[in-house]
Amino acid sequence: MxxxxxxxxxxxxxxxxxxxxxxxxxxxxxxxxxxxxxxxxxxxxxxxxxxxxxxxxxxxxxxxxxxxxxxxxxxxxxxxxxxxxxxxxxxxxxxxxxxxLQGSLSNFAGGVMIMIFKPFKIGDLIEAQGELGSVKEIEIFTTKLLTPENKLVIIPNGALSNGNIVNYSDEGILKVFLTIGVSYDADIKQTKEVLMNVLTSHPKVLNDPAPLVSVSGLGDSSVDFAVRPACKVEDYWDVHFDVNEQVKEALDTAGIEIPYPHAVEIQKQG
Structure with missing residues (x-):
């Protein structure tokens, strides 16, 4: 060439x-x-x-x-x-x-949906997939919760995004649901006053919405009162434990009995 x-x-x-x-x-x-x-x-x-x-x-x-x-x-x-x-x-x-990667893609899609629509954010107290805890971390494939027992729960985002989510922190206020039983001999009006005084004197119980004390039912051995104080989300457990303890002390001071099961012995005369 x-x-x-x-x-x-x-x-x-x-x-x-x-x-x-x-x-x-x-x-x-x-x-x-x-x-x-x-x-x-x-x-x-x-x-x-x-x-x-x-x-x-x-x-x-x-x-x-x-x-x-x-x-x-x-x-x-x-x-x-x-x-x-x-x-x-x-x-x-x-x-x-x-x-x-079908499962992983489902979790990825769930993570994208959670990050876009934001049903919760880091720090929120939520209940989902049978678990209750504060959101510690939101990742692409999983979400991490820290339970009240300080356990780390890792939930796949696919299941999380497709299930029910209860966000306790979204409104910023929670109501503590307590049921207090007193003796049938107790005066209802006096009992309500004692219980309400406990709630209104607690520094972490909110005035708005106002706390509620009302008869919720008549049990086998007690008159049951629904006690509903409202508080900030971060104060929930403090209010829950404090009110239980202070209610017991206040009822004892007022001479109002909290009933407990009694055993009745029946003897047959021969």
């Missing part, structure tokens, strides 16, 4: 592929610039709506990779490479990965 043939081949290659390569480089540069602009816009939008930092990073990475894959497919098409089979391979790989 002489020099003329070599130069002719180089000219053909340059003519056929040179402009395509240059075009592909230009598309890559412009496409990368557009991807950066899109990521910045999405980040500003998510920050404006208060998305969690971990969710922002994950979604930005996910969007970035999807856009880069699409950009590579466009460049391959520009170079004259058949992209139909490439796209089919990507689709098949995506389907296989999706089936293999």
């Amino acid at each position: 002489n020099l003329d043939n070599i130069l002719e081949k180089l000219y053909e290659l340059t003519t056929n592929y040179g402009f395509k390569i240059i075009g592909a480089i230009v598309i890559w540069i412009i496409g990368s610039w557009i991807i950066k602009i899109i990521n910045k816009g999405v980040k500003r939008l998510m920050s404006k709506h208060g998305y969690e930092e971990s969710l922002q990073k994950f979604l930005l990475n996910l969007i970035g990779w999807i856009l880069r894959i699409l950009l590579i497919v466009v460049i391959l098409g520009k170079l004259g490479i058949e992209t139909t089979s490439f796209a089919a391979i990507l689709a098949a790989a995506g389907l296989a990965i999706g089936m293999a």
